[in-house]
Amino acid sequence: MAGTGRVFRVGPKGIYYVGYSLNGRVFRRSTHQTSEAVARRILAAELRKTATGYTPDEDRVKFEDGIERIRAHRRDHNLRSTDLDQRARHLARAFAKMRLVDITTGMVERYKEARLKEDAARATINQELAVLRQMYRLCRLTRQPEVKLFPPKTLRVRQDFLNQADFFSVRDGLPEDMRDIVTFMYLSSWREGQVAALEWRDVNLREGVVTARGETTKTGDPHRIPLVGPLAEVIERAKMRRRLDCPFVFHRDGEPFRLRGGKAPLRVAWRRACEAAGFKGHVLHCLRRSGVRNMINQGVDPMLAMRASGHKSMSMLARYRIVNLEDLRRGFERTFAGLAELPDERKVAATTTMGRGNG
Numbered sequence: 478m479a480g481t482g483r484v485f486r487v488g489p490k491g492i493y494y495v496g497y498s499l500n501g502r503v504f505r506r507s508t509h510q511t512s513e514a515v516a517r518r519i520l521a522a523e524l525r526k527t528a529t530g531y532t533p534d535e536d537r538v539k540f541e542d543g544i545e546r547i548r549a550h551r552r553d554h555n556l557r558s559t560d561l562d563q564r565a566r567h568l569a570r571a572f573a574k575m576r577l578v579d580i581t582t583g584m585v586e587r588y589k590e591a592r593l594k595e596d597a598a599r600a601t602i603n604q605e606l607a608v609l610r611q612m613y614r615l616c617r618l619t620r621q622p623e624v625k626l627f628p629p630k631t632l633r634v635r636q637d638f639l640n641q642a643d644f645f646s647v648r649d650g651l652p653e654d655m656r657d658i659v660t661f662m663y664l665s666s667w668r669e670g671q672v673a674a675l676e677w678r679d680v681n682l683r684e685g686v687v688t689a690r691g692e693t694t695k696t697g698d699p700h701r702i703p704l705v706g707p708l709a710e711v712i713e714r715a716k717m718r719r720r721l722d723c724p725f726v727f728h729r730d731g732e733p734f735r736l737r738g739g740k741a742p743l744r745v746a747w748r749r750a751c752e753a754a755g756f757k758g759h760v761l762h763c764l765r766r767s768g769v770r771n772m773i774n775q776g777v778d779p780m781l782a783m784r785a786s787g788h789k790s791m792s793m794l795a796r797y798r799i800v801n802l803e804d805l806r807r808g809f810e811r812t813f814a815g816l817a818e819l820p821d822e823r824k825v826a827a828t829t830t831m832g833r834g835n836g
Contacts, residue, residue: 482524484508484516495520497527540572540580543612550615556697564608567592577612582622585609589627599627637763638770639663643756650750655743658727658734659764661711665702666768666786668695669761673734673743676724680704680712687712689787700787736761 482497487507493516496505508516544565551561571588572580585606592602603626613621639647644663648656662672667689674693681687685704691697704712715726723731735741744761751759765786772782782788 482520484513484520495523497524536576536578538577538616538618540575540577543577543616546615547608547611564605567605568609577616577618578620580622585622585624603627637759638767639756639759639763644767646754647750647756650753651746654729655746657711657714662764663768664708666765668765669736673727673736675726677726680726685709694787696787700784702785
């Protein structure tokens, strides 16, 4: 709703101010002009903007205010926000201390170009731009730049899996204190961050259950898996190395495994072990994909596999290429072997169609 206003002079220099009321509130600001005609044109422009839903409060919202608004929104809705600081750091290099209404479409496009030159993935840049978009939405700003995301790529089929023999060959090339943590990743199909954050308070040896706390999962929801077979053996070995001054199940001399960045010791060691075993390019995350695929190939119901891994969508079956050509070959072989064992005698005898009688 448009407001009504007036112009008036203030001070010995005769500077004109504009004032208007909007939704029961009064707004005043200097035009920095000594001409009444110019001041009236400024007032008219302000009133036209208010007709679109604009309020002068928008001019005071800065980039940092937007980040805090997102943080409060995630906190109020119990949403995971561990990635927000990382996204905000990159955005702040371009937009720190700026008013959100001053960020233009051109600035956003230049930001995208700069991030590409830093070899940032397009998906990563999209996640950062999504944070920028959310600022404007939560702050309810009427003036905002056009934030175009990069178009999604065609679904990339994952192929860096490790069967059990291949996994053992890579694992044996790791330092001894790193072998159990990657074994747990492979057997559980949990994300590496969940496994690295696993603490002894999450392990119930009496019930034989281990829990991934909500704050360590991507979805924010906790989930549990039973400790059976090799998984239980991994935990038993970890128990033998447990230190009272360290809460983590898996550690290096009492320090947790750090996974941030490509130069994290575990990632570096994994990369070298993969290259030595002939599996160059297999990232640490392939353990999660391999774990899910192992369960599916052994006949575990896909829904149960999702419960174990913590996935929320069946689309992971396509993304992880659970059914590849070799899987199909084995499936056909099992099917044809089963069909060969079935009796080939017909259960219903063939009947002839009776013609119509003449009488």
